[in-house]
Amino acid sequence: MPNQKVMIIGGGLAGLAAAMKLAELGVDVDLMSLTPVKRSHSVCAQGGINSVNKQTRLAGDNEWKHFDDTVYGGDFLNHQPPVKEMTEWAPRIIDLMDRLGVTFNRTTEGFLDHRRFGGTLYKRTAFAGATTGQQLLYVLDEQVRRWQSQGRVKVYESWDYLGPILADDGTCCGCVAQDLATMEIRSFSADAVVVASGGCGLIFGRSTMSMVCTGSAVSRSFQMGADYGNGEFIQVHPTAIPGADKLRLMSESARGEGGRVWVPSTPQDSRTPRSIPEAERYYFLEDRYPEYGNLVPRDIATREIFNICVNEGLSVEQGRQCVFLDLTHIERSELDRKLGGILEIYEKFQGVDPRDHPMKIFPAVHYSMGGLWVDYQKSGSGGLQWGSPQNQTTKIPGLYAIGECDYQYHGANRLGANSLLSCIFSGLLVAPSLVEWLKIVPKAAADQPSSLYEAARQERQVRHDKLLNRPSGGENPYLIHEELGDVLTKSATVVRRNPQLEEGIDKVLELKDRAAACSLSDTGNWTNQNVVFTKALQDMFPLALTVLRGALARDECRGAHFKPDFAMPSLKCEEPGERIREAEAWCDRFEGNVDKWLKSTIATWQGDDVELSYEEVDTSLIVPRPRLYGLVGADVIEEVWKERVAKRTDVEATTA
Amino acid sequence: MADTSSKPDHFEVRVLRQDGPQASSYWERHRVRYEPDMNVISVLQRIASQSQTVDGKEVSPVAWECNCLEEVCGACTMVVNGRVRQACTALVDRLMAEQESDIELQPMSKFPVQRDLVVERRRMFRGLEKSKAWVTVDTYGPMGAGPRISQTEQENNYPLSQCMSCGCCLEACPQYTKVELVQGDSESDDAFAERQDSTFDGEFVGAHAISQVMLFNGHPIAKNDANERLDSLMAPGGIQVCGNAQNCVAVCPKEIPLTTSIARAGRATTVRAITKFFG
Ligand SMILES: Cc1cc2nc3c(=O)[nH]c(=O)nc-3n(C[C@H](O)[C@H](O)[C@H](O)COP(=O)(O)OP(=O)(O)OC[C@H]3O[C@@H](n4cnc5c(N)ncnc54)[C@H](O)[C@@H]3O)c2cc1C
Ligand code: SF4
Ligand code: SF4
Ligand code: FES
Numbered sequence: 001m002p003n004q005k006v007m008i009i010g011g012g013l014a015g016l017a018a019a020m021k022l023a024e025l026g027v028d029v030d031l032m033s034l035t036p037v038k039r040s041h042s043v044c045a046q047g048g049i050n051s052v053n054k055q056t057r058l059a060g061d062n063e064w065k066h067f068d069d070t071v072y073g074g075d076f077l078n079h080q081p082p083v084k085e086m087t088e089w090a091p092r093i094i095d096l097m098d099r100l101g102v103t104f105n106r107t108t109e110g111f112l113d114h115r116r117f118g119g120t121l122y123k124r125t126a127f128a129g130a131t132t133g134q135q136l137l138y139v140l141d142e143q144v145r146r147w148q149s150q151g152r153v154k155v156y157e158s159w160d161y162l163g164p165i166l167a168d169d170g171t172c173c174g175c176v177a178q179d180l181a182t183m184e185i186r187s188f189s190a191d192a193v194v195v196a197s198g199g200c201g202l203i204f205g206r207s208t209m210s211m212v213c214t215g216s217a218v219s220r221s222f223q224m225g226a227d228y229g230n231g232e233f234i235q236v237h238p239t240a241i242p243g244a245d246k247l248r249l250m251s252e253s254a255r256g257e258g259g260r261v262w263v264p265s266t267p268q269d270s271r272t273p274r275s276i277p278e279a280e281r282y283y284f285l286e287d288r289y290p291e292y293g294n295l296v297p298r299d300i301a302t303r304e305i306f307n308i309c310v311n312e313g314l315s316v317e318q319g320r321q322c323v324f325l326d327l328t329h330i331e332r333s334e335l336d337r338k339l340g341g342i343l344e345i346y347e348k349f350q351g352v353d354p355r356d357h358p359m360k361i362f363p364a365v366h367y368s369m370g371g372l373w374v375d376y377q378k379s380g381s382g383g384l385q386w387g388s389p390q391n392q393t394t395k396i397p398g399l400y401a402i403g404e405c406d407y408q409y410h411g412a413n414r415l416g417a418n419s420l421l422s423c424i425f426s427g428l429l430v431a432p433s434l435v436e437w438l439k440i441v442p443k444a445a446a447d448q449p450s451s452l453y454e455a456a457r458q459e460r461q462v463r464h465d466k467l468l469n470r471p472s473g474g475e476n477p478y479l480i481h482e483e484l485g486d487v488l489t490k491s492a493t494v495v496r497r498n499p500q501l502e503e504g505i506d507k508v509l510e511l512k513d514r515a516a517a518c519s520l521s522d523t524g525n526w527t528n529q530n531v532v533f534t535k536a537l538q539d540m541f542p543l544a545l546t547v548l549r550g551a552l553a554r555d556e557c558r559g560a561h562f563k564p565d566f567a568m569p570s571l572k573c574e575e576p577g578e579r580i581r582e583a584e585a586w587c588d589r590f591e592g593n594v595d596k597w598l599k600s601t602i603a604t605w606q607g608d609d610v611e612l613s614y615e616e617v618d619t620s621l622i623v624p625r626p627r628l629y630g631l632v633g634a635d636v637i638e639e640v641w642k643e644r645v646a647k648r649t650d651v652e653a654t655t656a
Numbered sequence: 657m658a659d660t661s662s663k664p665d666h667f668e669v670r671v672l673r674q675d676g677p678q679a680s681s682y683w684e685r686h687r688v689r690y691e692p693d694m695n696v697i698s699v700l701q702r703i704a705s706q707s708q709t710v711d712g713k714e715v716s717p718v719a720w721e722c723n724c725l726e727e728v729c730g731a732c733t734m735v736v737n738g739r740v741r742q743a744c745t746a747l748v749d750r751l752m753a754e755q756e757s758d759i760e761l762q763p764m765s766k767f768p769v770q771r772d773l774v775v776e777r778r779r780m781f782r783g784l785e786k787s788k789a790w791v792t793v794d795t796y797g798p799m800g801a802g803p804r805i806s807q808t809e810q811e812n813n814y815p816l817s818q819c820m821s822c823g824c825c826l827e828a829c830p831q832y833t834k835v836e837l838v839q840g841d842s843e844s845d846d847a848f849a850e851r852q853d854s855t856f857d858g859e860f861v862g863a864h865a866i867s868q869v870m871l872f873n874g875h876p877i878a879k880n881d882a883n884e885r886l887d888s889l890m891a892p893g894g895i896q897v898c899g900n901a902q903n904c905v906a907v908c909p910k911e912i913p914l915t916t917s918i919a920r921a922g923r924a925t926t927v928r929a930i931t932k933f934f935g
Contacts, residue, residue, distance in 0.1 A: 020796065021796055024795065024796050035721075035729070035731060036731075036781065038729075038730070038821055039723050039724070039729040039730060040723075041723065041729075043728045043729050044724050044728060044729075095799070095800055095801045096798070098801055099791070099799065099801070099877070100793065100802075101791040101802075101872075103810055103813050103814040103817045104810070105810060106805055106806065107807075108807065110804035110805055111804065112801075128814065129818075131728060131818060134728050134818070135817055139790075139791070142789055142790035142791070145781070145785050145790060146790045146792070157778075181770055210724045210729070211723050212723055243693055243695070243698070243725075244692075245697045245698040245701060245725055246697075246725040345726070348727070349695070349745065351693075351747050351749050428796070478704060478705035521704075521707035521714065521715075522707075522716035522717055523716075524716060526771060527719050527772075530704070530716065530717050
């Protein structure tokens, strides 16, 4: 069909990768973003991007191991075919980024240098100084600008996506959006719309994410009928710098290089930290995990820090929760050499030198594993079928989702440095799928009646005008946002308990009503940030409810979702025979739990609240196995488990 | 460490406001409650939430731009206490230590004001387009790894690749002057954008773009387009406009060696001019 066009919402890594690939395939692209694309949130990523590489191969690594690490890290909640395909493509994606000019760090011989990240034994992570995300985003931005100069891509910067337009048969045939300067609301026709709008950290108030990460684009698609998957899985990073405006990430390497985490034994001790004697300091991680000390994995560190402040009342400060992350015992020269870059960040934002004063840190919401539910077409080899219009499509035909805002790649927990990969991968993957979709669209967008577009525009215009004309003296949207953040942070971050979740839902429902009664302090129609924020705020509630309801329903522990009331117990028996029997029972319970809960949570919007259903996870390639970290008796359980698996494969072999 | 005992309960912020493009600007005073670890962004957040001046007058929230709050996106550039910088790294404690009186916020003066502290910096991105600041590759298909690059080359290029198009270098540059066009009543968006672009192209591109030219001309593949980039720097609005005042390098938050890039670009364009003359 002639004059077909794809609209992409978002110019982070995912959106830009899709745009450049579509352009290369000869498709006309419109790309819309709240911010100039070069200022998208992806610039914040510091650590790096994963792939199997020449050096790791020498050490015995391969794509399958990267695949296995990713699903094991995700506690087996990720569908396996997309992950397999992504990890197979990872080396080629790094090659492409390298060819596009990313200033990756180099080895002496001029090859890419790599570092090691959590959740793997191999040095798979390529990096560019402390700004890998920025460097990756810039090369993609440059490529899209190249296509723009050839007229293949048209970029609409400073536009707010207000939702998809659906034709009579339910197919997406465009979207409505608003110009942030003129406040004009306009309908855009498109033969497919791709949502690449990133994460939704702002529903938690403050997080490590950027200010446009409100989830608004996702919520607006969700409210129009796109399902949401695994909403309850939110990654919390153990060490962030609490700020009045944002919680800034403090890299794991601070602990890696010898940083010690502690609180004064006396709550809110008013002495300066360095004058508090050793005997009056509580190094709680070292005390509780003598073996791993300060280097316990992310989720454990997060829970302990949270616990010591919230439940044990030992926060360093009154009225604000934080613990010390102390590097002051290490030589300055050593700190500069190993941690220079990240210490400068602390200094820049706190105005305090962490070489002289212990840093104050607290866990912060960091990544949303859940997102818009998307489909895929499995290939004969267990990976994905490239060019299938099913890949990355949401529940709404013609509406696609990629990047952090889809739910597909990270299961219950994301491995560090895997996200930049999934963003670029899903962007490249969706392009040929869209080409095929364009061949089979039921009706070209150009042939849809203009009344359809006008009606959709009108609907959004009415909502906008109503908001502007609300009587004064109503609720303040900024204060409601703070309250929403507090409720979610309390009930649905690190530790989750059903009574708290129930209470959280009640509060969110109440706040949702209050948010509907907001008054604006700016009622003008020129660069009105007040009304844009209020709309984004109102659209946070469907996502907040998705997180809470999903978490309440899921009575188990999996990945980032930790419910102590349903945790798998340690072994208690000492006598070896008893212990094996206990381990057998443990494995029975584990298998029972897999049957019951190894399922994706699918949320559907019902107009005023969410409804949950569950979907089987494709585990056809790697059998789910227990994650045993920190359990007493882990060795015995593992032995019993291995025997079971061996027996099962024997049986399968004989019956086959 | 921030010693809160010596801090005031409240402090005042003077903001230079402007309701829309070409509208006249006016100062407005706000009072904000002091909190530890504040930066100018959190000050603006409080102002938005209060929407009230010092005298209790109800006003619309001050408009400003930001995103990353980590000084990597370049969105939040403004003039704080007379100095162009990022609002997110402008810490209130530091500002108070530097200057006893109020905090003063103004939009950048080299770009058209859209509203209050929000300015339109499209001209910077046009500069990148004009300079062909990209690597031209055959295909995005799997073709193996890129060229080998030595550690020294990487160390030279990495600083240049950190330019976040924030605009500080342009605000500080005496040769970079504001271009503000008005869309005609019957002029379409596309026609207006085209007219803007051709006007921008005749005006100085600025240090950031010159530096990007040197970044790409130093890349083993991108240097295939080196001559075209140099030609763009020799056209009107190119490097000859630079008066070598060196203000740019002093204000770059990423400490990009802009004057080194400018000097290198100067030599390269001279060589290019001579070759063209004899070629
Ligand atoms: C501090 C930090 C460090 C990180 N470090 C790493 C790391 O080292 N390695 C790693 O792999 N991952 C890391 N991550 C995660 C990773 O950075 C993100 O998951 C990834 O960048 C998301 O990219 P994206 O393309 O999906 O979306 P984004 O980059 O968030 O882009 C979203 C785009 O959508 C647009 N948009 C949003 N809403 C709308 C709307 N309503 N209308 C129009 N446009 C809209 C935005 O303007 C933007 O252009 C980190 C994350 C954080 C917070
Ligand atoms: S050196 Fe050139 S670009 Fe830099 S401030 Fe001076 S005139 Fe401007
Ligand atoms: S060169 Fe420096 S000051 Fe200029 S735009 Fe880039 S980062 Fe900003
Ligand atoms: S908000 Fe990104 S640089 Fe300040």
